[in-house]
Amino acid sequence: MAQTYRTKREKVYLSLQDKIIKGVLRPGTRLIISNLAKQFDVSEIPVREAIQTLAHEGYVSITPHSGATVSSMSEDDIRQIFEIRINLESLASRLAVDHLSNSHIKTLYQMIEDSKNFLHNQDLQGYGEFNRAFHDCIYQHANNQRLFTMISELWDFSTRYPAFFSSLQDIENSIREHKEIVDALNDKNADLVEKLMRDHTRDVYHKIIRLVQQENNE
Structure with missing residues (x-):
């Protein structure tokens, strides 16, 4: 019985969290327990506990x-998140230099080539999902699971704006920057990798701040 109850709570929690992260449930949306x-075809208890979590x-x-x-x-929420993200992601990228094999580097280059399909198909949402997979592929090779977990949690908070990639130019810029990062990884240039990822993540911060300001002014 306890296992079934816990599963119901987790089902509600994961579903609501996913919808919030993807922007299906927008800020200000009321969550009515009943x-x-x-x-979800459950009692109100697992819903209430999921919402508390x-x-x-x-x-x-x-x-x-x-x-x-x-x-x-708020803008301050985003600032706090990205002050941490910028430092953690540049660190993870630097650490990955010593753990990415030639095979892993080839995979990253192939991902960049594959990502051009999103540009050709004008698939902005699809590229957004790919973008996270690309970054995860780097951070997972930092050989530090705690670091990767912290980065993943921060990504969840800061990807609540599905329109982040709002133009084909955004995708072109992202692909170009990804190529520069992988080139530096391939050259084992840890200092350059760290700098490029720091700049890349800082650019994301400025873009999301503009989206937040636009949303708050609507």
């Missing part, structure tokens, strides 16, 4: 007598 219980992680805001809503992200 409606969600019917939607999401609130603890910052995805949801709970106001007494008003209920739960998907939390908004």
Whole structure:
């Protein structure tokens, strides 16, 4: 019985978290426990506990007598996240230099070639999903699971803007920067890898800040 109950809570939690991260549930959306219980075909208890977990992680805001809503992200939230991301991702990239084999480098180059299909097909959303896979492929080879886990959690918070890649020019710029990073990895130039990833992540920060400002002004 306990295992079934826990599975229901996790099912609700993971589904809601995924929808928040992907922007399906936008900031300010009310999360009505009774409606969600019917939607997931569970009692209200696992829904309530899932929402409490999401609130603890910052995805949801709970106001007494008003209920739960998907939390908004302020410019200061983004600043705090990216101050950490910029440093952790540049560190992970530097560490990966010593652990990426020639085979891994070839895989990264192939990923870059494959990513051009998103450009040709004008698939902005698909490229966004690919972009994370590309970065994960580098960070996973830092030989530091704790570091990779922290980066993944921070990515979840900062990818709540599905329109991040909003033009073909955005994709072109991203592909070019990815190529520069992999070239530096191939050359085993740890200092350059760290600098390029730091600049790359900082550019992402500035783009998301503009999206947040635009959203707040609407």
